Amino acid sequence: MSADLTVLRTPRRRRDATMLTLGLFVAIVSAMLPVFSVIAPGPWVAGAVLVTAGVLGAGLLVRIARLPAILASAIELGVWVVVLTVIFGRTTALLGLIPTPATFASVPGLLSGASEEIRLGVAPVEPAVGLAFLLVGAIGGLALVLDHVVLTARMPLLAGVGLVAVSLIPTIAIPSDVDIVAFVLLAASLLFLLRVDTRARAIAASDRDPAPRRLGASSTALGVAAVAVIVAVVATPLLPQPGLRFATGGTGGIGTTINPNLELGNDLRQPREVDVLTVRTTGPTAPYLRAVTLSRFDGAVWQPDSSDTVPVPPDGPVFDRVGVDQDIALADWSTTVTVDQLDSPWLPVPYPASTVTGLSGDWLGMPQNRTVVTRAGSTRNQVYEVQANVPRPTLEQIRARQVGSPDLDPALSSLPPDVPAVIGDTARQVTAGASTSYDALIDLQTWFRSSAFRYSLDAPVEAGFDGAGMDAVADFLQVRAGYCVHYASAFAVMARSLGMPSRIVIGYLPGTASSIPQQGGTEYTVTSSQLHAWPEVYFQGIGWVPFEPTNSLGVPTNFASSSTTGGAAPATPEEDAAVPSTAPSPAASSADRGDTGAVEAGGAGVGARTGTAWIPSVVIALALLLLAAAPSVVRTIVRRRRLAAARAGDPVAAWTAMREDAVDLGIPSPASVSPRAYAAQLVDEHGVDADDVDLLRGALEEVSYAGTAPDAAGGPALADAVERIRTQLASGASRTRRLVARVAPRSLIVRPGAEAPERETTAV
Known part of the structure; x- marks a missing residue:
């Protein structure tokens, strides 16, 4: 019977890999569609589709041939380089497809051209060669990474998070309607990936355990998700329209947007x-x-x-x-x-x-x-x-006209209570000789336009008051050098200090x-x-x-x-x-x-920046660092809780903590393997000390099968054994594997017992 199951698994494995590859291809194309609101479609789209199909197709062929997973990534990388060479570097390539040193030397120039296009362009940008190279290369690189995530690591949910983020970036950058077609297509392809992966895991587990299993749970969950997508598409247009999105300085090209936040x-x-x-x-x-x-x-x-x-x-x-x-x-x-x-x-x-x-x-x-x-x-x-x-x-x-009106909003004349004295005092001093409100405003205008003031884009930055707030106005009246924002804000605030809306x-x-x-x-x-x-x-x-x-x-x-x-x-x-x-x-x-x-x-002001212009970049960098560190932090918290329970005498928590450590280091932990068989595997194949594993296994069997109550006195020994086993497993792993286990622990996604049995012998 075992031989028959082995024969059956091979076609099913090929079918699942093919379906996952096709689903991933559709998902990547779907995530790419909203980019058209920022980058105008053109020949680069065909290049992006070609490199994506080439990378994913190469990976599928390697997996069907049952070659090691690392070989799939290497071949995909080679296909990525060759396709980019054929599209953008034929003139310097050997036979038009094998890159030469001259081909690689042209890459910095292409990236420099792409940077210039992004800096100067206005959405939707018509991409030239540099930007097209960047787009095609980036999408091909995304396909390479996600292929590994979905088919090798079997984490389609993580891939979905990345694809959703990619599809949202253009919508955030450019005010536009939601691309309903792209949204539905992306959602459907991600649900398809989850369905195929979940069903493959369940069927593979049933092969090792002939007991009847119910596979309806995943279908129900995916059905609920599909209904949620439909409701979102139907209900979203019925919701109140969002407020206008205000641009921040520098977006949209060189002054090609209007910034309403006075950060001009x-x-x-x-x-x-x-x-x-x-x-x-x-x-x-x-x-x-x-x-x-x-x-x-x-x-x-x-x-x-x-x-x-x-x-x-x-x-x-x-x-x-x-x-x-x-x-x-x-x-x-x-x-x-x-x-x-x-x-x-x-x-x-x-x-x-x-x-x-x-x-x-x-x-x-x-x-x-x-x-x-x-x-x-x-x-x-x-x-x-x-x-x-x-x-x-x-x-x-x-x-002859008075300023203001009883019908005006009082906010048009209001000022906060802590107005610097220099503002009101200066306004009254400049307008002391005016007999009408209009004359007072003309006096203010004439004073600002006199030789007492100087127009400058640099002085505000150097003085640290590049803004329109009360403190910036007070500083501007002292320094008397600035640009339109300072003049307009100072004039408006001084007019309000005189009671004028x-x-x-x-x-x-x-x-x-x-x-x-x-x-x-x-x-x-x-x-x-x-x-x-x-x-x-x-x-x-x-x-x-x-x-x-x-x-x-x-x-x-x-x-x-x-x-x-x-x-x-x-x-x-x-x-x-x-x-x-x-x-x-x-x-x-x-x-x-x-x-x-x-x-x-x-051009004296070229390249100048405000004293706080670095803040958004730092915030984004910190957010990315926190996001990258999140899996490691979560894994650390989970492990500490497991060890705390183990130290209190819980052998189940100790055994689970050990299995999670093994999964993080890439060691399979299928549900079909008994604790004795798994313990023997760790000793024989991974060099773990037999006494430590037997201690954990014995305590687990006593609680699970003999009904023995947990022994709190033996808890410290269980926790210490888990720590020693982890050290022994890590010592037998490569440096790269140890780094991945710390930065992106697999046990957060692939729980012990969730892996398909065939992965013990063949990489997917």
């Missing part, structure tokens, strides 16, 4: 700028483009506004016309925006927008601040037209006018270096009025007197505060350069 320093200090969008307007000048407003300030952080939204219709108004007093003139301007390398959920629009048409995807408008956002899409490649109703008060009209806007400065005449108005190009922040103050009967305190950038706000215009509107467009322009002014030459600071000065 890293984006502005990038060494290279790119064109993010173009603007064509019917107005006399290019408008500032606003994307995000920040109204709530707790003393440390300005919070982006998040309020009720309304859907943006395909045609028709998004917002009502601007509510201004009857004597305030309104100008209707049309602006067409074509987005290039900008990937953001916030849509740059002129203020105050009323109608936005031409957008693709689902977009939402925030009536509170007239901004437009999406929860799942992106500005990438959008072309849209914005109609704006621009208030154009005269100097007399805005001077204020907020901060993040968007783009007006672009550079094209020298080529365009039909439908002048075209302006906006670059990544023109990412900007500026303050606004609310005036009754007029609305939010922007100011430009940043020294040497933009156009300062000024209104013309009606006596010079003969009407209600300003005499010149550049004096219109509602839309600061790029018309000639003392700052016009700087406006075209944008908020680039040290980059403008010949």
